Amino acid sequence: MQKETKTEVYQAADDFLMSPKVDFCFKELFQSPKVRQGFLAAILGKNPGEIVETQLMQTILSKESADSKYGILDVRVLMTNGSQIDLEMQVAPLEYWDKRMIFYLSKMYTEQIQEGDDYDKIKKCVRVHVSILDFNHFKDDNKCYREIAFCDLENGEKYTDLLEIHVMELKKLPEEQTDEPLLIKWMRFLAANRKEDFEKMAEQDQYIGEAYETLKKLSADETKRLEYEVRQKALRDKNAIEDYGYHRGEKAGEELGRSRVNRLNAKLLEEDRLDDLKESLLDTDYQQKLFEEFGL
Structure with a gap:
């Protein structure tokens, strides 16, 4: 009997799907322009048609001096209006998480201008943090998604939209409901463990459907x-x-x-x-x- 090749063995195991919760898979998914388009539209509260084009950028942030620290991002996206978005799947607990988030966001922001440049060159920077940790960053509530920005502490008025942090805590996802926001559907897709769950989310949005097709190709x-x-x-x-x-x-x-x-x-x-x-x-x-x- 002819010996099966590794490729044949993997194809035979057609129920195998990579988990987007593993950062390798997460990065590979967002190599797809259509997946980026759909996910970023959900994050930014836009119609996907408004996300005309996205470009992947270098994920290693520059050092300001020989003694300073590099910043390494998971997925860094450049929008057509010049704004940048960093997507990160956090797979392990990190000490000083809040300081690390500010460090990365600040490096993205300051890297945009060089000596002699005017400040009007600076564009919006957004850091999207998807957390699957065994503990929650925000322990005092059950909110699975939050947007963090500079604001007036007294009246809550936003000071600027140039710097934003979006945090998704997948372990806080509530029981599924009808007519959920698209962003919650994306979170359910990223948190899925079974083929049926991926398929269910894929049926609800064409861009999540594209992510599922990409996931199947990666897994094969x-x-x-x-x-x-x-x-x-x-x-x-x-x-x-x-x-x-x-x-x-x-x-x-x-x-x-x-x-x-x-x-x-x-x-x-x-x-x-x-x-x-x-x-x-x-x-x-x-x-x-x-x-x-x-x-x-």
Whole structure:
């Protein structure tokens, strides 16, 4: 019997679809001009016909000096009016997320002019952040999408539209409803895990339909699939290493905590302070005071 090639094996597994939540797939999807057109129209609240043309730009932002830091973007798009939009799929928790967002947006903004240029050359810069983290950036509400801009804190009036941040938190998506905004439909497409879910969203909008067709072609491409699997493995390995480090730290912390409590109990028994011992076992605030008293 003839041996199957890798290509034949991949094509036989016709139910396989890459996940847009993996940043490799996310970047590849937006290589399609029509996918960019539909998604950006949803973000900007425009009719897709108003998005005449989009161009992919260099994703590495320049350094101002030898000692300064590079900025590396996922997908950077130039609009016909000169404005720029950066699209990022965030696949891992990041410390100082807010500072990082401002850093990238600021570099996009300031990179537009050189020494001697007038400020009127500066165009709008937008950063679109799609989050699939295991925690939410904004913990005090259930809003899955928000637009952030400079505004007057007293009356909420927008100061300028030259800098904007759009944040999508896929883990906050509510139960599906009828007549949802197109942007929410795009979020459901990006968050989908099953072929049926992708197909359902694709039927509701021609541009999401184009994204689904692009996704199927990517998933059937042997080279792209190998690249995807390498990236997916790297992310799994990174998460496993971080989890291992966290659990080791957690275990060490528990052991240190038990040792500290045992030393406190020994001190209280030694000084015959049985009432303090009893209270410390019931009240962690009182226990903390005793730690401080004994310098533990």
